[in-house]
Amino acid sequence: MSEKNLHIKENKIDSSVSLGGLNLKNPVMTASGTFGYGLEFTPFMDLASLGAIIVKGLSLKPRCGNPAPRIAETPCGMLNAIGLQNIGVDAFISDKLPLLADIDTHVIANIFGETVEQYCEVARRLEDCETVKAVEINISCPNVKRGGIVFGVDPVEAAKVVSTVKKSVKRLHVMTKLSPNVTDIKVMVRAVEEAGTDSISLINTLSGMAVDVEKRSPRLGTVTGGLSGPAIRPVALKMLWEAAGVAAVPLIGVGGITTTRDALEFIIAGAAAVQVGTASFMDPSASQSVAHGIDDYLKRHSMTLSELRGSLSTP
Amino acid sequence: MKAFSRATVLYNRESECGARRLGLKLKADGLRPGHFFMLRSPNTIDPLLSRPLGLYRVLDAAGEVLPVKRQSPFSGEGIEFLYNVVGRGTTLLSEKQPGDELQLLGPLGNGFPLPQDLGTDKAIMVGGGMGIVPFYLMAALLKDGLFLFGARGAADAALAEDFSGLPCRVEVSTEDGSVGAKGLVTALLARELTPDSLVYACGPPAMLKAVAAMAASAGARSYVSLEKTMACGIGVCLGCAVKIKAEHAGARGQLKMVCSEGPVFDSVTIDWDDIC
Ligand SMILES: Cc1cc2nc3c(=O)[nH]c(=O)nc-3n(C[C@H](O)[C@H](O)[C@H](O)COP(=O)(O)OP(=O)(O)OC[C@H]3O[C@@H](n4cnc5c(N)ncnc54)[C@H](O)[C@@H]3O)c2cc1C
Ligand SMILES: Cc1cc2nc3c(=O)[nH]c(=O)nc-3n(C[C@H](O)[C@H](O)[C@H](O)COP(=O)(O)O)c2cc1C
Numbered sequence A: 001m002s003e004k005n006l007h008i009k010e011n012k013i014d015s016s017v018s019l020g021g022l023n024l025k026n027p028v029m030t031a032s033g034t035f036g037y038g039l040e041f042t043p044f045m046d047l048a049s050l051g052a053i054i055v056k057g058l059s060l061k062p063r064c065g066n067p068a069p070r071i072a073e074t075p076c077g078m079l080n081a082i083g084l085q086n087i088g089v090d091a092f093i094s095d096k097l098p099l100l101a102d103i104d105t106h107v108i109a110n111i112f113g114e115t116v117e118q119y120c121e122v123a124r125r126l127e128d129c130e131t132v133k134a135v136e137i138n139i140s141c142p143n144v145k146r147g148g149i150v151f152g153v154d155p156v157e158a159a160k161v162v163s164t165v166k167k168s169v170k171r172l173h174v175m176t177k178l179s180p181n182v183t184d185i186k187v188m189v190r191a192v193e194e195a196g197t198d199s200i201s202l203i204n205t206l207s208g209m210a211v212d213v214e215k216r217s218p219r220l221g222t223v224t225g226g227l228s229g230p231a232i233r234p235v236a237l238k239m240l241w242e243a244a245g246v247a248a249v250p251l252i253g254v255g256g257i258t259t260t261r262d263a264l265e266f267i268i269a270g271a272a273a274v275q276v277g278t279a280s281f282m283d284p285s286a287s288q289s290v291a292h293g294i295d296d297y298l299k300r301h302s303m304t305l306s307e308l309r310g311s312l313s314t315p
Numbered sequence B: 001m002k003a004f005s006r007a008t009v010l011y012n013r014e015s016e017c018g019a020r021r022l023g024l025k026l027k028a029d030g031l032r033p034g035h036f037f038m039l040r041s042p043n044t045i046d047p048l049l050s051r052p053l054g055l056y057r058v059l060d061a062a063g064e065v066l067p068v069k070r071q072s073p074f075s076g077e078g079i080e081f082l083y084n085v086v087g088r089g090t091t092l093l094s095e096k097q098p099g100d101e102l103q104l105l106g107p108l109g110n111g112f113p114l115p116q117d118l119g120t121d122k123a124i125m126v127g128g129g130m131g132i133v134p135f136y137l138m139a140a141l142l143k144d145g146l147f148l149f150g151a152r153g154a155a156d157a158a159l160a161e162d163f164s165g166l167p168c169r170v171e172v173s174t175e176d177g178s179v180g181a182k183g184l185v186t187a188l189l190a191r192e193l194t195p196d197s198l199v200y201a202c203g204p205p206a207m208l209k210a211v212a213a214m215a216a217s218a219g220a221r222s223y224v225s226l227e228k229t230m231a232c233g234i235g236v237c238l239g240c241a242v243k244i245k246a247e248h249a250g251a252r253g254q255l256k257m258v259c260s261e262g263p264v265f266d267s268v269t270i271d272w273d274d275i276c
């Protein structure tokens, strides 16, 4: 009997994954902004069943976000215009982080800023917090010094954020989260990789809009917003696959992942790990189900996660 | 206990007034007036999101409405919702047959503060339309309850008959005057309001705003149940923010989440200009 089969016979599926130094017990994380600060989900699931939780995006100062309505449902998806509302990095460290110290999974902090310096300062403050194992840089934020153009659509500005954050931390793993609202995702992948990111997650929400035809008004207070949910999955998957063709660092697939099958699509296309986002709104235990489901799949196919990753056979 | 579960439809029928009664088999406890649940159809991703509906009544194992005791929290073997069909989600809900399953998250929200905890067993409840929902259970908790129900017409007003077995006086107003007083429910409130009244209100935003203003100028306490579009129902998507007046804002600033910090708020804390 081969070693691999022995392994499976013992019923111990090894679904752990190493993202360039960051070791996760399994490849399933929760997407930022869809899982609060984690503890909100303890009545519904076991946080220890996840590879990591990624908390709501943090900025240097608290932000109150956008006017209502902030949510509009669209076919198989939703638009949001929350406006990056958050309690700020200091309140996160003092009020939320102590509560997360004992959970048996990694905590990743999603960070953003309006200037390169703000990104770095948020990262620096998290560097001393043992509980936080990585930062995920959300580059889908307007750059005030460039007239509000989003960092994530400009390879030069995006690289600047990543390289300076990377230089300002030692211990923290740096994951960079790409915006899909670009012409060629490969350009962004190369830019942030050269800037030194340890891993790349993609995608953030796609920009979108919806109109109330009776009122002839936009269905979001800010007119446009970010589309998420199953509706964006094929777009996210294609971008992940394209990124996998050029990236050397591990990739984390995000976008519409609702079931185990969805997650497997991304892993087969080249993702080292995945994030479950909007699905947690429909079923608060969705991420746990996906994690269990991946184990079952590996067992059923007698495969390891690394064998599965990128195993797509194209014509 | 807050839980995510599947529940079987016991009944889902149109009432005399057009609103639908949905009975679900679900073992539930810790239920309070003003609690709500997020409901969705399993096995579909379109519509994607759950819809919030307020808890109306509590059922026994046979699906009969439980006679309510003056004791909170409530528990039962089933729960009843009362809802209007207004769009896609509620249309889909209206098509559910007995035996079908729904996904359910709840009970959610803070619920109304209990009169006993506020040192009284007397209160005025003001409900507009589907705003009747939290007051069936609330009326059961009061010794001296008054329910003022604002309905559109005679058909809607018939819902007030649900309250006939409760120790509670009911007064109805209709916009067309077909039943009860003609006009808005706030006119009924004006007749009853005194500085020591405790007012609970649920209904359209304009009604709530008016009730809040009337209670404030009479020097009475009032609590309102607010509605916002919701995605998660548990305070994580930040979609259902409501603006709090600066002087009542806590360390976390001027926004509160209707789903997790509400839906019931002390009306003096709300920035009503931001609502309507
Ligand atoms: C805490 C809470 C408790 C609620 N309890 C009840 C209840 O007990 N019974 C009940 O009938 N309804 C209740 N509602 C309102 C109910 O959630 C909405 O009517 C429902 O979500 C509409 O879904 P839909 O898909 O049918 O409509 P959509 O397709 O989403 O919308 C159709 C139309 O209805 C309007 N609409 C959508 N949401 C609301 C809303 N929240 N209030 C008023 N109009 C809306 C939209 O503007 C649109 O014009 C409650 C809402 C909240 C937030
Ligand atoms: C309500 C909401 C809030 C979000 N907030 C953030 C955020 O703070 N930072 C971030 O990087 N992404 C945020 N996102 C994007 C998600 O993390 C994810 O990239 C996106 O929703 C696509 O995945 P999904 O379709 O699985 O939800 C948010 C998404 C939603 C729906």
Ligand code: FES
Binding pocket: B229, B230, B231, B232, B233, B234, B235, B236, B237, B238, B239, B240, B241, B257, B258, B259, B260
């Ligand atoms: S509905 Fe998500 S925070 Fe209230």
